[in-house]
Amino acid sequence: MKKLYLILLGILCLASTSLVAQIQVTGTVTDPNGEPLIGAGVTIKGTSQGTITDFSGMYSITVPDGSTVLVFSYTGYTQAERPVGTDTKIDFVLQEGVLLGETVITALGISRDKSQLGYGVAEISSQELTRAKTTNVTNSLAGKVAGVRVQGSGGSFAGSSIIIRGLTTFTQSNQPLFVVDGIPIDNSGGGNPLQNGPVNSNRAIDINQEDVENVTVLKGPAAAALYGSRASNGVILITTKKGAKGKRGTITYSTSYAWDQVNRTPDYQNEYAQGLGGNYNNTSFASWGPQITGQQVTNWFGETETLAAYPDNVNDIFRTGSNMQHNLSFAGGSDRSSYRLSYGYLDESGILQNNRLQRHNLTFNANSQITDRLLVSTSATYTNNASTRSQQGNQLSNPLFRGWFIPRSYDLTNLPFEDAVGNQRYFGGEDHVYWTLKHNRYNDEINRIYGNVAVRYDFTSWLSGEYKIGVDMFDFVRRGYDQIGARGGANTSANGLGGILEGNDLSKNLNSYFTLTATRQLTDDLNLVFLLGTEAFKNVRENTQVIGRGLVVRDFQRITNTSTFNPTYASAETRLVGVFADASLSYKNFLNLNLTARNDWSSTFNADNRSYFYYAIAAALNILELQPSWKGGFVNSAKLRANYAQVGKPAGAYSTETYFGIGGSADGFGPQIVYPFGGLTGLTLGNGAGNPLIGPEFTTNFEIGTDIALWDNRVNLEFTWYNQKSKDIILAAPSAPSAGISSFIRNAGEIDNKGIELGLSVTPLRTSVGTWTVGVNFTKFTSTVTALSEGVTNIFLGGFVTPNVRLVEGDDFGQIYGNQYLRNADGRILLNANGLPRITTGVDKIGNPNPDWLMGVTNTLTFGGFTFDFLLDIKKGGQIYSRNIADLERNGVAASTAEFPRFNADGTPNLAYKFDGLLPDGSENNVFVTAEQYFGNAGKYVAAEGFIYGTSWFRVREASISYRIPKRMLGNLPFSGIEIGAFGRNLFLHAPDYPHLDPEQNALGISNAQGLEFNALPPARSIGVNLRVTL
């Protein structure tokens, strides 16, 4: 209904305005050597109107007649402006430079002169993004932007968490808003299940990075306020590639192929066999057996076997994965319109068998200047993304549940794992690695469309109105099959009887914006850009799922093939309306003031609390403009900026009431009752109490910073300090169960984020044949929980009884808690009489997963047609609890457990270990124990504290080399450009405090709970080649 109002309003306005003349400007943008710059930006100053140059460096743009200024920009070059006057042909030469003086795309797609911004933004070009090809765009952002922490959750299909400037809320999402061509899209998902099902991707995986022109990161609320509530964690703004007007069509084909391997595998011992206490035991999955000397034993299959070590029995689980991408695009335009059509295909094979992801992207965008005043543009992407995945989490069907510590003498690779029928044949209580990969299956498929249609009308030379409507809709189909005889929960927890999962998730997001923009040169020195707009947003989610248990016929994957099935359906809808105004006032180029105000109405509150207002003020001061004589020195520009901004955030759906729902029973060990129970259904009052009084939570940011360019822009420095506070955080405050509820919704809790961001770019070499640029970005922030709900000492974010991740008042966000070794007042460990440690009965803080700082270092060297580039990713601090390392040790497979011979010459156990601690009588421990006792279940393993590791790392995150064949060498070939290259990801890892595995894993995936590593898929290292041909 409101949409109609807005359209009517627009029509009313149309009728009342006078016509204004427009002119068409064309030209070529080149570098100082006359080489055309492809994809350089040409925008009309102070507006979101713009275009990019084509493959000959040519552009065509329609500008209003009058006082218009064109802004030319290109990554790595100094941005420049040129008044249009009456010229219709403007050729422009851009000078090389870096970082500063650029036009950046800010909120709502408005392109602004970066020197006029009072807040920090960062831009990443498509080249920077896709140098080392990955499947998920979130992984591509790692290490590239100051103030941004990207945390991979392990595995090539898994997503990465992006935290911008710290965490702003407790249990709701802390992930930024993703916006594609001005319309927010859904980036949900990526949380890993703890007990059932496969690893998951965040939905940004549906984006084809080859379609991305650039990514702008809006870091703080000031930059993001125009996107309202959903932008309180920052915005990742993606602009897709567009066609160029007035240019013949071009065809670009690019392809890449990469090979993936597990980045790091454990150091194993290969001396001691399966068993316990020095004896061979064919049903044990520990490797505390006898020394392997080629003796004969009876294996689990009842056959006589010569005992041997199989050094690669675990490594063989992982294959070489691959990532293949093909992209074909057509772009072109007439003098009044342009288009781009692209098709992308990606095929990734995971490092575990039966893990595969195939993605098709069809992207189309076009814009047309229908009349001199009316511009219509559209952009749409269809994605089909299908994958097969394996089981994950703390469950016996996860191939890596015990896969990392297969007994050293068990020939996992060659021994059979099933009989002719498919019945599992394995000594363990868990599912055999290959059996579960083969038989406990999961696949999903998404069909997604996102896109927008925008109509812009220029009422006068200085006033324009735009209506934009965008949708993001997907249907996510999930299918699981658990084989009869599965020992773990797999997809359906069918207790070995086999099960089928059929799930459908439907997500609909509708966004509509109406904006009016006025640009006025108020006086010779004073320029005003004023924007007034409304937003309406609607999100609908529907989830349909049927779980069937008890397979009738093996391998017949239909829900009707099960003896019982439980269907469930749930839906949720939220709506939001916002009104906003933004005024940007510039005095000469010296001072810019930006005021933003917004009021939101959210459906998730009761009517009384529904409306909330917030605002932002930002100022930028270009010092050199103060005094003309200061210009011309070695300082090219110096800007001071400051802002104060607020963003309000609504609650989740349906938190204002307490509801009765379908009951059931479960105890966390697997047993559960699911209704219907013998034809009955039970209802229960929800344990989470709602609250009709809740209102919005607010994040307030104060930020100051400076941008300085020196020596011909060869040195660029950006520095930002900020203090960001969140208050009235909406949370389900846990309560004592004896009250009859376990939580209730309320506004409570505060987080304080303090941080600095530093960006430094230096170009030591800049000649006509080559340049060398070094960039450093530095991120340091701490997120402190300054208040929790009254009476609440901690909030559980995820994990187990021990260890778990929780929020504790006064401490950093998300601390790791677990049991510790029992100590006396002096901190000495107290031991049992047998010399083994005791544990505390409760849990205490044992680790902090938050890193001290992050640093990314980029190096770009261009020489002739060659570009060499690498990205170093440095992380200092941040701890993790590693259950995998605990398992490697307690089962005697880690090389470190065989550091000393386990047996003496006479065959008796070698008592080589002694805990440093006190015996029950208070005396110094003098009891020596065996390796098995030391590392075993009653030894070091008893306390989670023993497996906290630092995750500081130095890694070569990306490296690439490419060569663009010079045009003259292409001769008469029909190509206008050919580029070839090679690239790698995760090429080198140095993690001095973290043995055996790559520390970039998180059992819970994209979650506010970080710091637990638990049988997750390991990250991969990849090496690949790529080719790009332009016709």
Next chain:
Amino acid sequence: MTTYKSKIKLLGLAFAMIFASSCNKWLDINQDPNNILDAPIQQLLTNATVNLGFTGGSDLFRYSTLLSQQFSGQTTGGFTQTMEYERYNIQASDLNNVWLSLYSTTLSDLDIVIQKANASGSPHYAGVAKVLTAYTYQLIVDAWGNAPYTQALKGVDNLNPVYDNGADIYTNLFVKIDEAIADMNAATSALSPGTNSTIYPGAWADSRPKWIAFANTLKLRMYIHYSKINPTFTGQKITELVNSGATFIDSNDKNFQMAFGTTPNNTNSIHAFELSRPNYLFPNKTLVNLMNAKADPRRSSYFTPFPYTSNPAEYFGASGGDAPGINYSRMHTYLRGTASGTAVPNAQGGIPATGTGALTYSGSAPIRMLVAAEYYFIRAEAALLYGAPGNAQQLFQDGIRASMSNAGVSTADADAFIAAHGTLSGSNQEQLRQIIEQKFIANYGVVMEPWTDYRRTGYPVISIPVNAILTAVPRSLFYAQSEIDLNTNAPAQKPDLLSPVFWDN
């Protein structure tokens, strides 16, 4: 210029008007379509009985059965929680789940049932919900001692319920049970529980006498719990109750238990645990040896033989700290329901829990929470020691017979067993030992009571596991960590598991 300015102003005004009028309506959608704001009494009772039945074979069952050594926590090599529990390493945070389900699900739903019953004039519902509430609090007091009672279950109105003394709670529970009996006896009731109750399902006319028998037997059970601190009270109260002509659970058809289904997620929780956590629990040597010593015929339904193919069948239990492996007897049809398939033993005679070579069970065996045999053994003990009416010898034999019958033992075999082992002899203490040992066997799979009997009488004699972290058998459980963390009125955590509950002092 001016016209434009005013135009902008006008636009702003238009915006404001649009939002004022249509905005609120468009945003009024925050009512959860997946759940409801009120629920019928019938389905609330269903969920309460289902949760009680489930709990009877879940966490609390595992703690009490391991502490009383009916079962042993084992492993095939890895870490298992049951192994830790058996060596008395039960942590406060382990108890969060059971505490939550007892208070926030079972008791909370029963409380609403009582409110709704009172509001709708349905005393039969109120009576059933009250006796189930009493049973639940009895479990809580026996396991934890002091607990929230008078101020519990008030939701956001009281987030910090005080802890009442266990003895006071018991005293009040007797009142509650009497109220329950009166309610259930009410001549009229707008609504009465029927097949929607998974405990004593069926027509109210048939289930009412069973509910009342259960209420009285629950009182008996609670009276006998006073034997250690006040045997006179025990004797006096049991005498009064028996002489009042009250009905009791005196036959297996009145057993307070819940039957389960055979389909996944409808099976009993002991069976489901055996499937989801294979090799975590094996019958304990303490129990198996007691039964072996008398060639107890119940063994064939209680346990699988070990070695599996032994003939005559032999049974072999596990104990804490045993070497990892599966070479023990396993729980059998009595707890898991009918068995099918052919077991394939390993070389030593152990059979796998799941998968190839394992037996398949229906999973539909009931979770037993108070059985006829227990009634007879309570009466036997009270007659023997506390001056209550009845013949201890006869009651002892009735208890064994009820248990045998429940385990599917033929009358002939039961008679033979009673002829050989059914005579109480020796000192009172010696006779008490015989009664409690038989009660311990009869209460195989019953949550809490065997541990309670041990704490009360010291029988059966338990050897502390070699790897135990305490030097004595635990007397109560830690307060749940969630209470310690979140309830400002929670007492200080117990120093260890050796703090006795009120009747154990």
